[in-house]
Amino acid sequence: MDGKAPCIAEAARRLLRTEGLTLRVPRLFTERAEVLALSINDGIAKLILEPTIEHWMQWVVEIEGPEGILARFGGEEPEMDVCWIPDDENWLEKTWARFTRQADDLIAAGYPGCVGCGGPGSEGPWDEVASRARAGANAGGT
Numbered sequence: 001m002d003g004k005a006p007c008i009a010e011a012a013r014r015l016l017r018t019e020g021l022t023l024r025v026p027r028l029f030t031e032r033a034e035v036l037a038l039s040i041n042d043g044i045a046k047l048i049l050e051p052t053i054e055h056w057m058q059w060v061v062e063i064e065g066p067e068g069i070l071a072r073f074g075g076e077e078p079e080m081d082v083c084w085i086p087d088d089e090n091w092l093e094k095t096w097a098r099f100t101r102q103a104d105d106l107i108a109a110g111y112p113g114c115v116g117c118g119g120p121g122s123e124g125p126w127d128e129v130a131s132r133a134r135a136g137a138n139a140g141g142t
Contacts, residue, residue, distance in 0.1 A: 007085050008099050010071070010083045011063060011071035013112070014083060015070075015103055018066075022051060023052070023054070023064075024055070026056065027056075029061065039107055068081075070082065071084070073087050074087040074092050074095075077132075086132075
């Protein structure tokens with residue numbers, strides 16, 4: 001497991017347990033984001049609406065909830081309450097693929113309506129400081 005794996009899992013968990021989301025993705029990722037949104041709608045009955053998908057020209061992925069940004073892949077370092085995966089355009093496509101697989105796996109397992117299926121680190125509070133330290137120590141790819 002590399003330094004990004006725990007943060008990718010946390011971003012997927014945040015995506016799946018928050019209602020009223022906007023998922024901003026580069027245009028290249030739009031189709032897969034729409035498929036993911038439909039999977040969320042079909043797989044998580046408690047959510048009334050799947051995420052809204054927006055595409056933008058930046059090479060960044062953002063998950064934004066009603067209270068603000070929940071996760072960011074690439075781009076500028078956000079505030080410490082944002083789950084951040086430092087990435088650049090050389091690796092973002094691979095990170096996006098890992099993220100969507102993680103989200104699909106969690107949906108198939110019944111997350112968030114299951115006990116223990118969220119994977120390692122899902123039961124306690126998220127430690128963003130430790131996550132950024134791990135990702136920084138393993139910088140250079142996914």
